[in-house]
Amino acid sequence: MNPATPVTRAEESAEVPGKLPEPLADYVSYLLRRVHAQFSATPDGTDTDSRDFLVLDALSGQDWASQLDLAERLGINRTIMVQVIDRLEARGEAQRTRNPDNRRQYVLSLTGRGRTALEARRRAVAERDAQLTAVLTREETARLDALLARLLPEPAQPLVQGTEYLMAQAHFRLRKHGDDKLTGTGLRVRHYGPLSALVASGPCAQQQLAEFLAITGPAASQLVDELVKQGLVRRGRDPRDRRRYALEVTDSGREKLAVVTAAVQELAADVAAMLGPGGADELRALLLKLLASAHAEANSGSEFSQNAKSTVPARS
Numbered sequence: 001m002n003p004a005t006p007v008t009r010a011e012e013s014a015e016v017p018g019k020l021p022e023p024l025a026d027y028v029s030y031l032l033r034r035v036h037a038q039f040s041a042t043p044d045g046t047d048t049d050s051r052d053f054l055v056l057d058a059l060s061g062q063d064w065a066s067q068l069d070l071a072e073r074l075g076i077n078r079t080i081m082v083q084v085i086d087r088l089e090a091r092g093e094a095q096r097t098r099n100p101d102n103r104r105q106y107v108l109s110l111t112g113r114g115r116t117a118l119e120a121r122r123r124a125v126a127e128r129d130a131q132l133t134a135v136l137t138r139e140e141t142a143r144l145d146a147l148l149a150r151l152l153p154e155p156a157q158p159l160v161q162g163t164e165y166l167m168a169q170a171h172f173r174l175r176k177h178g179d180d181k182l183t184g185t186g187l188r189v190r191h192y193g194p195l196s197a198l199v200a201s202g203p204c205a206q207q208q209l210a211e212f213l214a215i216t217g218p219a220a221s222q223l224v225d226e227l228v229k230q231g232l233v234r235r236g237r238d239p240r241d242r243r244r245y246a247l248e249v250t251d252s253g254r255e256k257l258a259v260v261t262a263a264v265q266e267l268a269a270d271v272a273a274m275l276g277p278g279g280a281d282e283l284r285a286l287l288l289k290l291l292a293s294a295h296a297e298a299n300s301g302s303e304f305s306q307n308a309k310s311t312v313p314a315r316s
Contacts (some may be wrong), residue, residue: 019214020291024193027264028280029174030272031287036171038291039132039164050168051076051084053125056093056118058159059110065099067108073155075173093117129163135289145284150274177270181263186230187256192264194223195249195257198233203246232256 004296024027024030036055054074064070077277085108088094094104110118141163149156149157152173160169178189193213198204201212210220224247232253235245249257272280 019211021193021197021212021214023196024213025288026270026284028275028284028287029171029189029267030193030283031291032167032171033094033172034258035287035290036167039167047118050165051080053118053121053162054160054165054169055081055084055088056110056114056121059094059108060115060118063105063107063109065101066105067096070108074159075153075169085232088114091117113191123286124167125162125164133163133290135292136286140286142290143262143282144286147275147286148281150276151271155259174267174271178263178267181266185256185259187260187263189260189264189267190223191232192257192260194220194227195232195253198247198249199254199257203236203248205245206247209247227253230256 020034054076055070058064058074067081067085068078071078074081076084085094085096089096091113095109095111097109099105099107120152129141133144136144145163145166146164148170149160151170152160152166156169160166175189183189194209197209197212206220206224207217209224210217213220215223224233224235228235230242230252232250234248234250236248268280275283
């Protein structure tokens with residue numbers, strides 16, 4: 001497995017609230033990204049806090065004889081796990097002690113201060129989850145949690161608690177799982193949206209592309225720069241307005257679109273298999289309900305959006 005792909009701040013804060021490109025909304029992994037972004041946009045919604053909470057919560061049930069084992073169980077990158085433990089130890093919430101059975105290993109345990117901090121965080125997590133899932137019934141929230149847990153590695157499922165944290169870990173796992181399918185191509189799953197939209201609707205201004213993908217200008221610029229650097233997209237003069245540039249997919253970009261489309265569809269098939277019969281449709285409906293205002297607004301999109309909607313390949 002490759003290390004997790006670095007994600008820039010522009011990408012993490014890319015989504016524009018209240019809009020949802022309908023062709024991409026068929027994909028559970030895309031909807032997860034949107035809901036994760038929505039959750040993260042609210043106060044205290046940080047990845048650092050998420051990982052700290054997950055580790056503290058895991059330590060509350062037992063001491064762990066191996067930091068590596070805990071990292072693998074939680075699906076956290078080894079390097080990031082070291083940073084988390086360093087941070088918790090500096091705050092006096094966790095401690096490392098030599099493993100008497102293996103002097104090369106440290107036993108991880110929760111301190112009294114850590115237990116107090118964890119209880120406060122659990123209350124905050126419960127309040128935050130209630131706020132973030134207010135549009136769902138109690139039964140729907142329970143079902144959402146159950147479906148999200150299926151997207152995690154089996155050893156991690158009993159260790160991750162709370163809707164927001166289940167959402168975050170499922171999003172991180174699917175993003176990496178999809179990107180791993182594109183190893184060696186220079187592509188990422190996130191490149192599917194802009195390439196497919198530009199092929200579907202032809203040359204367009206970068207602002208139009210950002211509007212269709214419902215992402216910010218800086219995020220669109222970052223994506224376009226990545227694609228231009230690889231020779232998959234070129235900037236030419238807009239024939240309708242010579243004062244501005246139009247984005248156009250190159251022949252190489254069309255070939256690469258087939259590659260990234262296959263990866264996206266494979267990811268969708270993997271998600272369906274993880275969720276079981278009917279699970280993907282059920283999770284999609286729940287995620288769309290969380291994004292209800294955004295999804296409703298997507299139906300009144302621009303002409304560019306309507307053109308792309310009719311021609312972008314649907315999920316398998």
